[in-house]
Amino acid sequence: MNIGIVCYPTFGGSGVLATELGKALADKGHNIHFITYQQPVRLSGFHANIFYHEVRVPTYPLFDYPPYETALASTMVDVVLNNNVELLHVHYAIPHASAAYMAKQILAKQGKHIPVITTLHGTDITLVGRDKTYSPVVTFSMEESDALTAVSENLRSETYKNFDIKKDIEVIYNFVDVERFHKKPVDAFKKLVAPNGERILVHASNFRKVKRVGDVVNTFLLINQEMPSKLLLLGDGPERPYAESICRDCTAAENIRFLGKQEQMEDILPIADLFLLTSEYESFGLAALEAMAAEVPVISTNAGGLPEINVDGFCGYMSEVGDILDMSKKAISIIKDDDTLKQFRANALTQALKFDIQNIVPQYEALYKRMI
Numbered sequence: 001m002n003i004g005i006v007c008y009p010t011f012g013g014s015g016v017l018a019t020e021l022g023k024a025l026a027d028k029g030h031n032i033h034f035i036t037y038q039q040p041v042r043l044s045g046f047h048a049n050i051f052y053h054e055v056r057v058p059t060y061p062l063f064d065y066p067p068y069e070t071a072l073a074s075t076m077v078d079v080v081l082n083n084n085v086e087l088l089h090v091h092y093a094i095p096h097a098s099a100a101y102m103a104k105q106i107l108a109k110q111g112k113h114i115p116v117i118t119t120l121h122g123t124d125i126t127l128v129g130r131d132k133t134y135s136p137v138v139t140f141s142m143e144e145s146d147a148l149t150a151v152s153e154n155l156r157s158e159t160y161k162n163f164d165i166k167k168d169i170e171v172i173y174n175f176v177d178v179e180r181f182h183k184k185p186v187d188a189f190k191k192l193v194a195p196n197g198e199r200i201l202v203h204a205s206n207f208r209k210v211k212r213v214g215d216v217v218n219t220f221l222l223i224n225q226e227m228p229s230k231l232l233l234l235g236d237g238p239e240r241p242y243a244e245s246i247c248r249d250c251t252a253a254e255n256i257r258f259l260g261k262q263e264q265m266e267d268i269l270p271i272a273d274l275f276l277l278t279s280e281y282e283s284f285g286l287a288a289l290e291a292m293a294a295e296v297p298v299i300s301t302n303a304g305g306l307p308e309i310n311v312d313g314f315c316g317y318m319s320e321v322g323d324i325l326d327m328s329k330k331a332i333s334i335i336k337d338d339d340t341l342k343q344f345r346a347n348a349l350t351q352a353l354k355f356d357i358q359n360i361v362p363q364y365e366a367l368y369k370r371m372i
Helices: 013-027 068-083 093-110 135-144 153-162 187-193 213-226 240-248 265-271 286-293 325-333 338-353 357-371
Strands: 002-006 031-036 050-054 087-091 116-118 147-150 169-171 199-205 229-235 256-260 272-279 300-301 316-319
Touching: 002 013, 002 068, 013 031, 013 116, 013 256, 013 265, 013 286, 013 316, 013 325, 013 357, 031 068, 031 147, 031 187, 050 068, 050 325, 068 093, 087 093, 093 116, 093 135, 093 300, 116 135, 147 153, 147 213, 147 357, 153 272, 187 265, 199 213, 199 265, 213 229, 213 240, 213 272, 213 325, 229 265, 240 256, 265 286, 272 286, 272 316, 272 325, 300 325
Parallel strands: 002 031, 002 087, 031 050, 087 116, 116 147, 147 169, 199 229, 199 272, 229 256, 272 300, 300 316
Antiparallel strands: none
């Protein structure tokens, strides 16, 4: 099949999932055409049947805000017509679904029928899409998609609750390439971070307000009072200055490192002993799943779709949003001794295998074949 994939090229979960899906489909022999404004961060190396088409947005003095959606729709039309693309799969409703609808209508005028699948990822529905500025267009674009998917049961329910749509939403869970993340930790790297055998805790996100990164830091500070530990913060975003300010004023500042955006998460996660995710809302929690694939237990909030992957008391624990005391106690209960940690590590891998790429990608393939 020739598939067009439209996504954000950044470190967010929707872009990561879309890119990994495209790479997996290419490995199975399909031709994949990525359409976005810059090369996706997870799209590295040469792939014979992966093609990248950049959306160029000309700037004119007339426009205070360059019309990206129009340029995106035009690029979709061009890619479909010139590459025999059979289907467009757009990730994150805003503005990809509405741009795809426009492209579909233009192509129909030229005698070309192109099915559109929209995958909902989270804040496109629970936050941005609910804004009255966007809601009518988002609702219309979802209804006009040939198929709708959501990455969790929770997100499916939230979509029906917040939007007046009748179209069926199929749940196809996010996935992880367990083989890629399940590596032996590099001892030299681990000793560099924790030279005295301290426990290593990790958080990875785009540092938006919904991630509550301040709670990550404050939870770690409580843990650090009880046992020697280090915290690695991966990613970047608007809340990073706030998180850094907390760390500068704390007594454990030397035990906290901000590593910024990291593309090779599979090289970092295996050295961790625990993953912290304190979000106010997660439609799924892809970062947590990647940690589990690296045999890292997870301490998370019980928000959104997180209970669908983080089984409380098995591969980690969950707490109420903002309850840093409870999160710190549960974290210590896992990492306090090697035997307990070893059991939780094994359970984390067992849970991750349920969402392995080999189980999920065929579901997308089956959907594509139905649509085409």
